[in-house]
Amino acid sequence: MARLISFFEATGSLFAILLLWYLATRYGTLSEFLLPSPASVLARIADDTASGDLPTSLLLTLRTAGLGFAIAALAGTTLGIAMARIRLVHWFFDPLISLGFPMPKIAFLPVFLLWLGPTAASQITIVAVSAIFPVVVAAFSGAEGVEKTQLWSARSLGASRHGLLWQIVLPAITPQLFTGLQIALPVALVTTIVAEMLTGSDGIGGIMLGAMRFADSAGVFAYIIVIAIAGTLVFRGMERLRARLLRWHPEQSH
Template sequence: MGGATFQGSEAVPERLRSPARAVFDWVPLVIVALLWELASGTVVAEAILPSPVTVSGEIWELLVTGEVYSHLFVSLFRIAVGLGLSIAIGVLLGIGMARSDAVENFFDVFLSMTYPIPKTALVPLAILWLGVGTSTAILIVFLACLLPIVLNSYNAASDVDRNLVWSAKMMGTDGRRLLWKVIFPATIPEIMTGVRQAVPIAFIALVSAELIASNEGIGYLILTSGQIGNYPTMFANIVIISAMAFVAVRGFEEARERVLTWT
């Protein structure tokens, strides 16, 4: 991923390693784009699979006209709220389950039962409860992102060094102070790993929800463009939301590295 190194990087001079790593990271995307270009109009009819050049032109058109911005804002807002709620509740729930047998026994069965269920299968139920729109999309994003955050928070809190906790108690730290000054800081790396896993899941869940239960957002644009046979616009919106997901993941990785250097 963002922090990965490529084989033989030790032979590259230090000042050239970052540019070389950036080039290496983009090679797979370039290969996919070339294969896509070759397939368009040969293996698959160009009317069904527009070439990358055609899709790039459509992306430019959407950005220049501003048609996509309102829908993109709606989608990103839904992701931010759903993911934010999953982080807040997931961290508290995971740490609570690790530190209290009663909390763990109460929520363990619920989490075990809901884990195998594809969250998009809950969209019809969410529509009955909340209707078509933002609330349903936020709920699906929240449910999809919750489990990895809960599990990582639970594992991190369970693995906190017992000697560290014992030493803090011996120094008079107890109750909430023990939680916030000892346990929570020790779990930050694992919690951020769970959030890193949840970020791409949030985009997947959002588009899935918007394809079924929305009248705005990028997923809605993808659906409506495909329904009328406007495949260049459909692919353009797919590329746009994919690029947003890529930026979000890389941005979070950079933020995680900075946070972890402080901890």
Template sequence: LGIVVLVWELVSGGIVATDVLPAPATVGAEIVDLFVSGEVFSHLFISLFRVGVGLGLSILVGVLLGVGMARSDPVENFFDIFLSMTYPIPKTALVPLAILWLGVGTKAAILIVFLACLLPIVLNAYNAAENVDQNLVWAAQMMGTDERSILYKIVFPATIPEIMTGVRQAVPIAFIALV
């Protein structure tokens, strides 16, 4: 890292003009000024808001969709086609569409973060719900437990570790999509 900064300092102003590549000392001084003036905090808040809302919505929709697909064949048959078609599309390719639909601003950024984070959460929730110990479900059914209680008392608690893995995968994706 030190070598990179040293080369950057040597190149800036010599080989490359300072208005194209400012020196590290200039960049550092500007960073300090942004923090001292407090200007960076409003931008940071807006960015974290966009990531938080987009990621939160993707967690909510992704868990419901993934568990729903694992527990219901009609839901899986309906949504599997959409997930299979959208999986190979780079999420950055959705930026022009989001801007076209919602304009430049918070709504478009939230949509992009939401769409970028949705797939890992859906896939992890789906795999977790598919792999719930069937003996637990059968035992609950034999005791007369209704499907809703099985979902809330057996399936959701059993899927939490894998859902958290999907969230851990989605967090860096959210920040990449935000940029």
């Protein structure tokens, strides 16, 4: 009984919204164009899944977002650590990072389109550029905060200077790094969708914009729902990964 109540509390209002949506399209005066019925949206999802169009474009979107995010994660971590350990790197990149962090990187999309054309490369580049800043800042402040005594202990236990990076610095900064990655992930998704819309890609963003141009509301709604679910799954996956890798971290216990 208690579980039923908590289930209702966790999802009740979502069902209420669905019901309202259904009632509005069933008895309301809204046209199918302005608000397609849940049934037609579901049918659309089913059709496009069966035809393979939906899985193809979803995979394309996830690939763009994933590649851009992965580049941002790898390059951002490397740069952040390098900034914390090498003075010259810090001197050069610190003003660029503090200037670039609050800028809307998406404004540079036309620049990348000019340089790279309406290609996957320009989409991935803008995603990586948008997502890298929080990662750099997280990796930098993490690496700056690594306890000196931890590094000293490792050295006196026989670690080489080179080994410190992999054995101590990298694991020590994981908590902060994940905070940065969890800020970068939604940025990567938002940017991917916009980049796809602007480049006319076959990813979700491009398909949605195309559907809108043909006044295909059911298509627009179908893909909104798909990307919302995909986003949720990606976020959950990230949380799982964090919980797994940071089992040792006191904040992880709750």
